[in-house]
Amino acid sequence: MKEFRGPDDLMDEELSAVCFVRDYVEFHFDGPILRALSTVRIVDSSGSVTSSTGMDGWRDALCKLIGLEVAEVVVDELHAITVRFSTGSALVVPIDNNSKVAGEAAHFLARVNAPLVVW
Amino acid sequence: MAGGLNLYGFANGDPVNFSDPFGLCPPCGSDMKEAMLGVGRQLQPIQPVLEGAGYLLMGVNPFAAEGAITTLGISAGRSATSLALSAGSAASRGSGASFIVNSAGEAVAIPKGAIGPFPTGSSGLQFTGGSGGWGMNERVTGVRIMDATKNAGRRVNYMNESGQTVDRFTGRTISNSDPRGHLPYKQP
Numbered sequence: 001m002k003e004f005r006g007p008d009d010l011m012d013e014e015l016s017a018v019c020f021v022r023d024y025v026e027f028h029f030d031g032p033i034l035r036a037l038s039t040v041r042i043v044d045s046s047g048s049v050t051s052s053t054g055m056d057g058w059r060d061a062l063c064k065l066i067g068l069e070v071a072e073v074v075v076d077e078l079h080a081i082t083v084r085f086s087t088g089s090a091l092v093v094p095i096d097n098n099s100k101v102a103g104e105a106a107h108f109l110a111r112v113n114a115p116l117v118v119w
Numbered sequence: 120m121a122g123g124l125n126l127y128g129f130a131n132g133d134p135v136n137f138s139d140p141f142g143l144c145p146p147c148g149s150d151m152k153e154a155m156l157g158v159g160r161q162l163q164p165i166q167p168v169l170e171g172a173g174y175l176l177m178g179v180n181p182f183a184a185e186g187a188i189t190t191l192g193i194s195a196g197r198s199a200t201s202l203a204l205s206a207g208s209a210a211s212r213g214s215g216a217s218f219i220v221n222s223a224g225e226a227v228a229i230p231k232g233a234i235g236p237f238p239t240g241s242s243g244l245q246f247t248g249g250s251g252g253w254g255m256n257e258r259v260t261g262v263r264i265m266d267a268t269k270n271a272g273r274r275v276n277y278m279n280e281s282g283q284t285v286d287r288f289t290g291r292t293i294s295n296s297d298p299r300g301h302l303p304y305k306q307p
Contacts, residue, residue: 006240021283022294033281037295102301103271108240109282113248113260116282117240 004032004110006117007081010070015085018062024101025053025062027083027091029070034083035107038099045088065091081106081119095119174264176236177226178215198266200242216246217253219264223305227275228253233261242266247278258290264304275302 002009010029017028027034039053042061051061068085075081077095084090095105108117216235218226229235233249243265251257255277263276277287277300284300286293293300 022292022297024295035282097269100268100270101295103265103268103274104295107282112280114282115235115237115239115245115247116263116278118243118263118265119241 007034007073007075007083007108010034010073010083012070014067014069015065016067018066020059027065031111033107033109034081034093035109036093036105037101037107038094038105041092041094043090043092050089062091065089077119174219174221176216177218177220198242200238200244200266219244219262221305225305227262227264227304228255229262230255230259230277235261239263239265242268247282248280255287256285256290259285259287271301273304275304276300 004010010032013029013032015027016030017026019026019028024035024037025040027036040062041049041053042051042065044050051058055061065085068087068089070083071086072084073082074084079094079096081093081095082090083093093106099105104118106119216229216233217231218228219236220226229246230249231252233246235246236244237247239245243263245261245263247261249260251259258279259277260280261278261282263278265271265274265276267273277285279285279290279292283292284295284297285291286299
């Protein structure tokens with residue numbers, strides 16, 4: 001069984017669900033969860049922002065990512081967690097200090113009741 | 120008591136009437152009150168150690184009639200992270216801890232059966248995999264203590280099995296911006 005220690009281990013997994021919880025969003029990968037407490041962005045393969053939390057249609061834009069396979073994950077501890085999908089589009093979760101809400105910007109949960117990784 | 124350590128800081132100096140500042144268990148029964156008094160008794164002889172460190176881990180031994188509270192670990196430094204690392208390296212990580220106590224005498228209840236302390240990846244510690252206890256809803260499975268950061272003070276956060284922040288009494292999820300999810304906790 002594959003062990004998930006952090007977002008890097010999401011490679012080749014599919015985004016199975018987008019879950020809107022209160023004032024934050026979770027990205028489920030058939031078990032592991034990446035929780036975005038900051039303002040998330042969707043960028044296309046050229047790096048242009050196509051949607052962001054609060055923009056018109058942002059929820060639909062996030063849900064359209066469901067079913068896509070993760071092709072690359074970059075965790076830049078000072079700036080953002082970037083999950084790039086096989087289509088070239090990417091999900092960007094900012095984790096810089098200015099993006100933190102109540103001191104936190106993102107969580108990674110490997111499985112139910114596992115310790116959280118917090119940014 | 121010399122040094123200013125308030126043995127009953129967790130109960131605003133009134134453990135008999137038991138009005139703990141975190142509201143961990145306002146309507147709780149005598150078991151919680153006895154446990155808290157036990158925490159206070161245990162703190163007294165180790166006050167100098169606690170003031171030099173930051174946190175204690177304490178457990179309740181259900182098989183002991185007296186002295187049921189035992190000290191399981193002491194942080195090597197003043198951060199919650201140091202407790203996670205020192206307790207983990209001392210092989211005391213397990214499900215026996217019931218409270219985290221800081222040098223101000225403030226006790227944070229750990230959900231029953233939760234395992235830890237684990238580091239959080241950033242600065243803090245956490246216990247996971249428990250369920251309720253001490254007046255908390257059974258959906259509360261874990262607790263985190265996060266060290267202060269540039270834009271947030273030291274804080275306590277209760278969570279469910281998915282790591283979502285919850286109200287500890289109802290077990291319901293709450294907004295990340297809700298102050299109930301980030302209870303302030305004194306710097307040791």
